Amino acid sequence: xxxxxxxxxxxxxxxxxxxxxxxxxxxxxxxxxxxxxxxxxxxxxxxxxxxxxxxxxxxxxxxxxxxxxxxxxxxxxxxxxxxxxxxxxxxxxxxxxxxxxxxxxxxxxxxxxxxxxxxxxxxxxxxxxxxxxxxxxxxxxxxxxxxxxxxxxxxxxxxxxxxxxxxxxxxxxxxxxxxxxxxxxxxxxxxxxxxxxxxxxxxxxxxxxxxxxxxxxxxxxxxxxxxxxxxxxxxxxxxxxxxxxxxxxxxxxxxxxxx
Amino acid sequence: xxxxxxxxxxxxxxxxxxxxxxxxxxxxxxxxxxxxxxxxxxxxxxxxxxxxxxxxxxxxxxxxxxxxxxxxxxxxxxxxxxxxxxxxxxxxxxxxxxxxxxxxxxxxxxxxxxxxxxxxxxxxxxxxxxxxxxxxxxxxxxxxxxxxxxxxxxxxxxxxxxxxxxxxxxxxxxxxxxxxxxxxxxxxxxxxxxxxxxxxxxxxxxxxxxxxxxxxxxxxxxxxxxxxxxxxxxxxxxxxxxxxxxxxxxxxxxx
Numbered sequence: 439x440x441x442x443x444x445x446x447x448x449x450x451x452x453x454x455x456x457x458x459x460x461x462x463x464x465x466x467x468x469x470x471x472x473x474x475x476x477x478x479x480x481x482x483x484x485x486x487x488x489x490x491x492x493x494x495x496x497x498x499x500x501x502x503x504x505x506x507x508x509x510x511x512x513x514x515x516x517x518x519x520x521x522x523x524x525x526x527x528x529x530x531x532x533x534x535x536x537x538x539x540x541x542x543x544x545x546x547x548x549x550x551x552x553x554x555x556x557x558x559x560x561x562x563x564x565x566x567x568x569x570x571x572x573x574x575x576x577x578x579x580x581x582x583x584x585x586x587x588x589x590x591x592x593x594x595x596x597x598x599x600x601x602x603x604x605x606x607x608x609x610x611x612x613x614x615x616x617x618x619x620x621x622x623x624x625x626x627x628x629x630x631x632x633x634x635x636x637x638x639x640x641x642x643x644x645x646x647x648x649x650x651x652x653x654x655x656x657x658x659x660x661x662x663x664x665x666x667x668x669x670x671x672x673x674x675x676x677x678x679x680x681x682x683x684x685x686x687x688x689x690x691x692x693x694x695x696x697x
Numbered sequence: 698x699x700x701x702x703x704x705x706x707x708x709x710x711x712x713x714x715x716x717x718x719x720x721x722x723x724x725x726x727x728x729x730x731x732x733x734x735x736x737x738x739x740x741x742x743x744x745x746x747x748x749x750x751x752x753x754x755x756x757x758x759x760x761x762x763x764x765x766x767x768x769x770x771x772x773x774x775x776x777x778x779x780x781x782x783x784x785x786x787x788x789x790x791x792x793x794x795x796x797x798x799x800x801x802x803x804x805x806x807x808x809x810x811x812x813x814x815x816x817x818x819x820x821x822x823x824x825x826x827x828x829x830x831x832x833x834x835x836x837x838x839x840x841x842x843x844x845x846x847x848x849x850x851x852x853x854x855x856x857x858x859x860x861x862x863x864x865x866x867x868x869x870x871x872x873x874x875x876x877x878x879x880x881x882x883x884x885x886x887x888x889x890x891x892x893x894x895x896x897x898x899x900x901x902x903x904x905x906x907x908x909x910x911x912x913x914x915x916x917x918x919x920x921x922x923x924x925x926x927x928x929x930x931x932x933x934x935x936x937x938x939x940x941x942x943x944x945x946x947x948x949x950x951x952x
Contacts, residue, residue, distance in 0.1 A: 592785045593785055593787065595755060595773070595779075595781075596779070596781060596785035596787075597798070597802075598775075599753060599773055599774075599775060599777075599778060599779045600775060600778070600798050600799035600802055600850050601775040601799055601802035601803055602798075602802050603802075606802060610798075611787065614787070615787075615789070689789075690830070691788050691789045691830040691831075691832060
């Protein structure tokens with residue numbers, strides 16, 4: 439136990455040291471003239487830019503705007519894709535109806551939807567939400583379908599043998615049995631949803647983290663670009679951590695397996 | 698004692714891929730009396746699990762009939778409760794939730810459900826583990842939960858599919874003892890599948906020896922060992938005599 443704990447803290451120390459060394463190397467390379475600040479600003483410049491954006495409140499605003507778009511598109515996609523995936527898994531005609539569209543749409547990156555969605559919805563929030571939705575729902579659908587199809591048939595037999603009818607089999611056996619797989623799929627899709635909103639904001643937007651980066655590029659303000667990139671990383675990491683928490687709350691029986 | 702469960706000239710074939718169909722069970726007839734403990738004994742591939750699936754209504758006979766109280770079993774039959782070799786516990790439900798499941802399906806009120814679940818959890822000696830999830834329990838404990846779950850649902854017949862086969866030898870013996878104790882208290886009708894002559898002799902009133910490919914009844918023996926029984930019965934001379942009798946039966950078929 440103490441061995442494990444010291445291994446964890448040793449690993450943590452190495453992680454911190456690894457990041458510190460990288461920042462130090464970056465600092466040295468950009469201040470001694472090895473790399474011109476035209477191509478890469480120094481860490482100090484990036485930090486100063488970050489402080490400025492934080493104190494003006496602009497950074498929070500951008501993070502909030504992008505997060506709201508992701509959340510709306512992601513929630514909408516989940517509301518459509520999860521029930522549809524479940525129905526497709528248990529009722530084959532539904533699968534036959536939807537499958538061809540899944541096959542055709544899946545290879546399309548979400549950015550290919552940008553021209554059409556701008557035409558339909560403009561360049562405001564709605565269009566960003568639409569891009570998130572279009573880029574996320576198929577992944578959710580595919581993961582949900584697989585999760586339900588993988589449910590152990592012996593559990594369904596056992597439930598019916600204990601007197602469960604169709605409705606109870608669905609709600610008390612198939613859905614809880616598929617839930618870990620469905621949630622795993624939703625978690626993987628979360629990062630995809632974020633890349634959708636950022637690509638949409640990079641192409642055409644007046645607000646959000648993607649727009650912030652593009653602004654930096656237009657104004658030749660490289661520190662701003664880097665602040666935007668770091669902010670994206672940290673925001674997505676936090677979103678993932680929140681998703682982990684929610685997963686643990688929803689799947690108490692899986693805790694044992696993971697620890 | 699009246700007959701509760703019977704198979705009349707049951708044949709069941711399976712078609713696998715494009716090859717010729719396989720006869721899993723052929724012309725199998727058996728009458729199980731109420732309160733009786735019957736073991737289906739045979740090597741793997743003798744169709745004993747097929748017979749259990751037929752009794753449970755998971756599958757239907759190709760020919761012949763399977764009857765519960767004189768009526769054909771045509772769908773999954775909750776009156777024939779199954780104890781699966783793989784436990785088949787619901788991993789998202791606690792011990793309590795698993796044991797209550799059948800009662801919930803029967804719409805037993807919550808208070809009564811808790812009371813009955815508590816009784817059967819105590820019967821299988823799992824008090825204190827009510828809030829544990831199956832994954833937190835050992836194999837032997839999980840099989841106890843399965844037993845409590847099916848006993849709480851109170852089926853008329855218990856169908857047990859090699860329930861102790863996945864357990865280590867000592868836990869198996871402990872579980873056999875538990876089952877003997879529970880059976881002597883509840884007097885349930887049990888159809889128990891096993892490939893172990895010892896297990897059949899310890900548990901059964903009647904032993905149906907099956908031969909393989911196709912699965913048929915080779916012999917039906919009355920187990921005359923006295924009840925109440927204890928696993929230590931294995932040390933008695935009568936036991937040895939019966940065991941060698943069954944042994945010879947199985948051997949004769951092998952050659």
